[in-house]
Amino acid sequence: MLSARQQSILTELLEQRGFVPVDRFQSEYGLSARTVRHDLLQIEDWLAGYDIGIERNRKHGIALIVDEDGREKLERLLRERPDHLDAERRSRWLAKRLLESSKLRTDEVQEELKISKSTLLSDLAEVTRLLGGKDLKLAREGGWIRVLGDERKKRSAYLELLRLEITDENVLRVVLGDREDRMGGTNLWNPWFSPKDAQFLFDIVRMLERKLNVEFTDAGYSALVLHLLMAVERLKNNHRIQMDPELFGEVSGAEEFRVVRQLALPEMERYFQLEVPLEEAGYITQHILGAQKAQDAKAEQSVYVQLAKRIVMEVEQELHRPLQRTEQVVHGLSVHLKPAMYRAKFGLQSANPLLPQLEQENASLLDVTQEVVNRVLKEHGVCFDRDEIGYISLHLSSGLSHAVSAVRKRVAIVCSSGLGSSAILQRRLESMFPVLEIAGRFAYKELKQLPFEQIDAILSTIEIQLPLPVQVIKVSPLLSPEDESSIGRLLGVSPLGRPMEADTLQRVGEIVRIVERHADVRNRNRLLEDLIHLLQGGSVSGHKGLQRLTELLPAGSILTGQTAEGWEEAVRLGSRLLRERGIIGLQYEEKLFQMIGEQKHHFVIGEGIAFPHASPQDGVWGTGFSLVTLAEPVPLGPSGQPVWLLVTLAAADKTSHLTALSTLLDVFGDAAFMEFLRRADDADAVWDRLKAKEGETLDAEN
Known part of the structure; x- marks a missing residue:
């Protein structure tokens, strides 16, 4: 039986139709190499029961050995009868099935999910909560369950659930009515969105790419097409939305806005026979800015490359250790930053489904990432929320060979007055031991007021005879070589040496x-x-x-x-x-x-x-x-x-x-x-x- 995560990994292998680098799963799911190996072995054992194998290549990664019949069978198994879903995924899966169908029998749902009646009732309560936020209701009568509410709201709720369940590539395939990617054997989009309309808007997006000489991410493609479909539906029903004047003034000065206004809007008005206000051009521009990939800047002075390097260097300093594979980390981070900064600026940030797992497995790295990234980006007027920070931490964690701790050694400085010699000692410590954090300078008479629970040691220029709950190291204000050795040995840190010219x-x-x-x-x-x-x-x-x-x-x-x-x-x-x-x-x-x-x-x-x-x-x-x-x-x-x-x-x-x-x-x-x-x-x-x-x-x- 596969876990939910293992099913997700298998789905990705199935969709790739080729080799997938193994370290992608480490960064994507925030896992250790050992955990990924365990998951792949479990998947391999499960696949053996269906005569499907796995091929490993040290250079390229891992791929499925499966013919088209086996692929179709595997797709059906993963789609129709999940081996295991946790409560959250099971509720989302059930909500999606209800939105796909006019109604479902409760006993058939129990049989399909292999759950008890009490578990089903618990899941339905969660579905009710999910749909309630969309102004939709769940009705149960005579052993049947169905969703009540406006069809447009059903469509909107379904789109959100769908984007959580499948890749952006498949979202586009479903939007365009690709026969091979219909969910449950039925094209669920046609009743709400005409495939012809979707194809037209898809061509509009491709035209914008060519005219702007940019490339959109898969997520950007799907988000932009879905936004355009929704915008057209709003305008058909004479529902216009207003954009903040200051924000509109900012985006209307962008080259992307000019191209949308001159090329996309006239084509949309001609095709759909309706007027598209300039505010819609503003929102389309927002999505374009948040959807496009950062160009692989050959010039190393690209602003996003330089920001990525600053982030990596400051994270290394905070963690007191270097990252590995920094070229890949910087490249991936620089590509991520441009659209991410626009998303933050325009309020387009979305939930990160991996965040709970990231918080559980490495909250300290998230904390360090959040502090460093928002400090670096402050001058650009950007502040990332925790969800976006989670994505950035995945880039950074790909450079970590094992779990890290952001804890620093903290010391208090004590001298007879708390001034003079302690100031000299602090400057010397900051020069020789930058990994130490100075909690403060104190006079001898202030010993009892020290925050002992917050410090690891006391460095004192005078003898201290009092019994204290932390280590006391007697040193010279100028730090002799013996002092440096004592500090390094007792606190586990190394002094900096002079460079060898x-x-x-x-x-x-x-x-x-x-x-x-x-x-x-x-x-x-x-x-x-x-x-x-x-x-x-x-x-x-x-x-x-x-x-x-x-x-x-x-x-x-x-x-x-x-x-x-x-x-x-x-x-x-x-x-x-x-x-x-x-x-x-x-x-x-x-x-x-x-x-x-x-x-x-x-x-x-x-x-x-x-x-x-x-x-x-x-x-x-x-x-x-x-x-x-x-x-x-x-x-x-x-x-x-x-x-x-x-x-x-x-x-x-x-x-x-x-x-x-x-x-x-x-x-x-x-x-x-x-x-x-x-x-x-x-x-x-x-x-x-x-x-x-x-x-x-x-x-x-x-």
């Missing part, structure tokens, strides 16, 4: 070459490591236990022989490898683009070698490297320096990557290794060679 690496390499001309170097790699550590402000001893290059650069973060159309694509290849490991967010990649575009960098550290990196403040959640070689060099930014090797670094602290850097410098100075790297076509072979390089260093030390 590429010209420092160049300088170290030059120093080593000078030394090698005048002396025999026993351990070149150790010399490089000590010099890097010294120039970073540390000592030449006491930095044992640092991570080696092959620990920070796994084989999965190495790409060889890649093709890139420009430096942006080349840099994105390297940053994507770090994002996939959860080390950086979109903000870091954007910062690299900015630095290269504005020539505020020293990334080119050798002939053909680029070393992109930015500050930890730019969205770093770990330390790691990626390595990309290009089949053909690309000019890096406006300076045009050709590069074929990009080693991208993200460092969350000051020291853990220093040993790895020394190995890299050793590699860059090894002509034979660089020639191997230029010709390499196997990531594992590159990693093995790097591992061997580290082994040479260990042998030299021993």
Whole structure:
């Protein structure tokens, strides 16, 4: 027996007539990958009973193996005898059947749904409530049930229910009287809407698409056609609606309004032999603006792309972790934003049927999304309701590999006066630990007034002997390295380190070459490591236990022989490898683009070698490297320096990557290794060679 959700997934597979990406179900239903796999296995077992199979393809997704006879049988099963419906869906299904038919027998309904009489009475009470909001009544007599009320209101109620039950593609097919998509074997639209009229209006919508050079979403198509059908019915009955003058003034200045007025309205008046007022042109314009897809802007400066990037970056900061697949997330979000912003502006937002499930499964992500999105869009005069926020959170959740928490660590600052040194400490904390939230600065005498239930720890510049219900960490106002370590260890957060400038690496390499001309170097790699550590402000001893290059650069973060159309694509290849490991967010990649575009960098550290990196403040959640070689060099930014090797670094602290850097410098100075790297076509072979390089260093030390 399939659940309601599994039936919905199966319906989508049936309608697709091809492969469906599995991750679509994750984002569409807000499910984990594991839950989707479970649902698909249940569906596969159920289908086996009808000799229908499922084909899986790692690249394309999943598809049904079914001939036309099996497809027709499956459509009939899903339409006529659902295996399982929850109470809400069962009530909607029953209301729709009642609106389709003149009347129904109660015993036949019980048999069809496999429910008891008491359950039927409960469902009918819900149907009464649903229809009551449409000025329709439910009548029961002699074992029969039927709906009483105006036919136009029945039609309106049916349209709303239908849009909840089937896809927009099928809505259009039903509107147009497509024989293959008639519900229950009867074209239910013809008594209310002439297929000829619907076809005419459909052609009007297609004409508007061509003239405006836009593309409507499936939902936009169906909503616009249905709006036009309803508008014509209103005008036939001499019922005109007024538009707010200010709103009319705004939409009447749009190019879409001009095209509707000059082309669509005259055609509608000629065909239907009635006058179409300008207010209707205004409402049609509203639907057009809310229905069209955002164009896939090739220019990355598209306002909607930039808004999507801002939303992603701020959500990453709020969640304290990077999103995965950010290109897809930004693209999907930017496409969604344009019509969504118009819908919000014109009051066309609709209910999100997935919202209850989203609230139950990840309310914290919804809260973060709502705060960030409405903050970003405030300057555009737009505020999304919770339903629209739910749709946006689905885009964002597609970039999350597992459940997230938006909870931040909160600390209170205490000093002898609550001023002076505490202000210095706060500024230092905000610089070194931006993931911490400062609950406030307090004097020692205010200790008993602290909101202990709202904070995780106290950072104090003075000794506190009182027993308190939270952790107390004694620190210097300037935060010594020991203080940073204590805060990080006790609160589970990492301090930001100073960025490693590429010209420092160049300088170290030059120093080593000078030394090698005048002396025999026993351990070149150790010399490089000590010099890097010294120039970073540390000592030449006491930095044992640092991570080696092959620990920070796994084989999965190495790409060889890649093709890139420009430096942006080349840099994105390297940053994507770090994002996939959860080390950086979109903000870091954007910062690299900015630095290269504005020539505020020293990334080119050798002939053909680029070393992109930015500050930890730019969205770093770990330390790691990626390595990309290009089949053909690309000019890096406006300076045009050709590069074929990009080693991208993200460092969350000051020291853990220093040993790895020394190995890299050793590699860059090894002509034979660089020639191997230029010709390499196997990531594992590159990693093995790097591992061997580290082994040479260990042998030299021993």
